[in-house]
Amino acid sequence: MxxxxxxxxxxxxxxxxxxxxxxxxxxxxxxxxxxxxxxxxxxxxxxxxxxxxxxxxxxxxxxxxxxxxxxxxxxxxxxxPKLIIEKPKVIIGGGGAGMEASAGGGVGQSHRRQ
Structure with a gap:
């Protein structure tokens, strides 16, 4: 069958x-x-x-x-233990104008003191 x-x-x-x-x-x-x-x-x-x-x-x-x-x-x-490739990369501040600034780590023009 x-x-x-x-x-x-x-x-x-x-x-x-x-x-x-x-x-x-x-x-x-x-x-x-x-x-x-x-x-x-x-x-x-x-x-x-x-x-x-x-x-x-x-x-x-x-x-x-x-x-x-x-x-x-x-x-x-x-x-x-987790491998380095598995751990999420945390952005803590920074002063660059790259991904750090877009993720809230950098200080923009409107936040600076006059």
């Missing part, structure tokens, strides 16, 4: 689930790797025309989602 093809709705739900699980990794490098990897796998699956191979890819990605969720939980359990 032939198995049914996954619907577009089911495929999109699987994609969103994998992206959500990928974003839940505490580690910056793991998080970005799994997001890129998920997008690449779904791009390859989207161009597949053979129904049997499409179904196999869907089933494999469904199993991979369960593994990804478990791996994300373990990754959060052993979370390390």
């Amino acid at each position: 032939a198995s049914q093809q996954p619907t577009r709705k089911a495929t999109l739900s699987l994609y969103r689930g994998m992206i959500r699980a990928s974003r839940s990794f505490a580690s910056y490098n793991f998080r970005l790797y799994f997001i890129r990897n998920t997008r690449a796998k779904f791009r390859l699956a989207a161009v597949e025309s053979d129904p049997a191979r499409t179904k196999m890819a869907y089933d494999e990605l469904s199993r991979e989602l369960a593994v990804l969720k478990r791996a994300a939980v373990v990754n959060r359990l052993f979370e390390g």
Whole structure:
């Protein structure tokens, strides 16, 4: 008996689930790797025309989602310090006329004493 093809709705739900699980990794490098990897796998699956191979890819990605969720939980359990690239850059004052001034750090003409 032939198995049914996954619907577009089911495929999109699987994609969103994998992206959500990928974003839940505490580690910056793991998080970005799994997001890129998920997008690449779904791009390859989207161009597949053979129904049997499409179904196999869907089933494999469904199993991979369960593994990804478990791996994300373990990754959060052993979370390390944030990388410098993850920390937001806070602008505290400054006297330049660049981004500091536009973010409220600089003193404009109207605020100077006469």
